[in-house]
Amino acid sequence: MRAIQIQRHCKPEDLVVSDIPARRPGPGEVRIRVHAAAVNFADSLIISDQYQHKPQLPFIPGMEAGGEVIETGPDVEGLRPGDRIVGYSRYGYFAEEAVMPAAHTFAMPRGMDFVKAAAFPISYGTAHVGLQYRAGLKAGEVLLVTGAGGGVGIAAVEVGKALGATVIATASSTAKLDLAAKHGADHLINYAREDVVARIKSLTGGVDVVFDPVGGDAFRWALKCINFEGRILVVGFAAGERQLVPANHVLVKNATIIGFSWSFYREKKPSVDQYAFADLCRMYEAGQVNPPVTETYPLEDAGKALRRLLDREAAGKIVLTVR
Ligand SMILES: NC(=O)c1ccc[n+]([C@@H]2O[C@H](COP(=O)([O-])OP(=O)(O)OC[C@H]3O[C@@H](n4cnc5c(N)ncnc54)[C@H](OP(=O)(O)O)[C@@H]3O)[C@@H](O)[C@H]2O)c1
Structure with a gap:
């Protein structure tokens, strides 16, 4: 072969x-x-x-x-x-x-x-298990997705919408933001050109959950915008920097930083994966994810x-x- x-x-x-x-x-x-x-x-x-x-x-x-x-x-x-x-x-x-x-x-x-x-499987499994199981995203909450034009980013936008959140998408280009909009994002921020923190404060005041596959500056912006009892999912470091977490900021915001590696669920908790894929197939057949x-x-x-x-x-x- x-x-x-x-x-x-x-x-x-x-x-x-x-x-x-x-x-x-x-x-x-x-x-x-x-x-x-x-x-x-x-x-x-x-x-x-x-x-x-x-x-x-x-x-x-x-x-x-x-x-x-x-x-x-x-x-x-x-x-x-x-x-x-x-x-x-x-x-x-x-x-x-x-x-x-x-x-x-x-x-x-x-x-x-x-x-x-x-x-x-990978993008959508990561988005579903991360947002639903790990971060406990609820209908009516505000979700921020960094790298929202990438593979896991678009999946997080769609799964976030399917779970009933308002989704803010951030990316570095108009083409990537257009794709995020086509897949359901409510608000778009170009982090190559705009002040991300100021835009989020003017749009929604803050965010309840962050899905961050980028890391570095994107994580630091997220921490500035996280609401009381907000959750930040550490998904990846596409920007190449494994950022340090300032514990004092986490403390004063009563925030939770959640480490998340989806691939371990297959071995350690396969029922979580099985539930996610059954729900994702339902979402696809209902036209909620594509x-x-x-x-x-x-x-x-x-x-x-x-x-x-x-x-x-x-x-x-x-x-x-x-x-
Ligand atoms: N934790 C998990 O279980 C899990 C599962 C799957 C993937 N991941 C990780 O998530 C990250 C994203 O995966 P993906 O499949 O979505 O990749 P992707 O399609 O390449 O998207 C990554 C996005 O990161 C942004 N980015 C910022 N700085 C970058 C740089 N220096 N080089 C490349 N991209 C950069 C880019 O968006 P902008 O240009 O808009 O900034 C890009 O669209 C990777 O680190 C991957 O390993 C983690």
């Missing part, structure tokens, strides 16, 4: 497609024909050995996909060849086929195509796609079409 295999840690530009043997599924596993696989910021970390999880070399990157089951291993129940699935993992999907634990797949929502399915795929590339162009993400050129999600 054709696959991008990492023999030694590298940069996006070094990714190449090669032919490698496919494998049969073992107990509890399914073999998946990958139709489309989305590109994620964390792919750049895993291929350069900077990710928190370090797979043994050689490995195939790619964390999420839309595909169909071709074969099931012993002990697998509830899945059959031909089933259309959404798959998520830490690596393994930049290939024509992937063998994955059956538990790391779920049935595609009705009406979804493979490309959207590839862009669904994965924002803005660009597609063939598998051969994985490096180019990843570079666009790292250079902040991409809005929404980029997907590789594999078949």
Whole structure:
């Protein structure tokens, strides 16, 4: 099968497609024909050995996909060849086929195509579990989303709206803010040009929950605007700075800073994930969420796609079409 295999840690530009043997599924596993696989910021970390999880070399990157089951291993129940699935993992999907634990797949929502399915699990799982389970976002609250034109950002805008919040989207360009508006954001702030804190104070006075995949300055603005008993979800550090938290500000605002890494729920509390995906499928079928795929590339162009993400050129999600 054709696959991008990492023999030694590298940069996006070094990714190449090669032919490698496919494998049969073992107990509890399914073999998946990958139709489309989305590109994620964390792919750049895993291929350069900077990710928190370090797979043994050689490995195939790619964390999420839309595909169909071709074969099931012993002990697998509830899945059959031909089933259309959404798959998520830490690596393994930049290939024509992937063998994955059956538990790391779920049935595609009705009406979804493979490309959207590839862009669904990580961003939306992160947004749903983060906002609903970790931050306890309630209808009527004000949600601030930083990096709102990115993959997890757009998902947080949509899930926030579906949970009944007023959503303030912040991003660095008009194109990214336009996309956030198209996906339901109520208020838009361009943090390359505007005084974020002053705009938020004039719009809503403050915010109850912050979803922050950017970090650095974005986190500091968030802390200045957080309401009494507000919650700030630390989702990522796309800006490259792991900010320190001034504990005195947290104290005087009675605020809560919430660390959040979605991938651990799969192992430590799978029921949280299962609930989120069932609710997300319902939201998709009700038209409340819609994965924002803005660009597609063939598998051969994985490096180019990843570079666009790292250079902040991409809005929404980029997907590789594999078949
Ligand atoms: N905690 C979790 O469970 C979890 C799950 C998924 C992802 N993440 C993390 O969340 C972050 C965002 O992921 P994503 O998939 O949404 O990525 P993405 O689509 O690339 O979006 C990231 C956004 O961050 C902003 N940004 C600010 N400074 C940047 C810089 N120097 N380089 C790149 N982007 C910069 C960009 O928006 P502007 O140009 O508008 O500033 C960009 O749109 C990543 O750090 C990722 O690892 C965490």
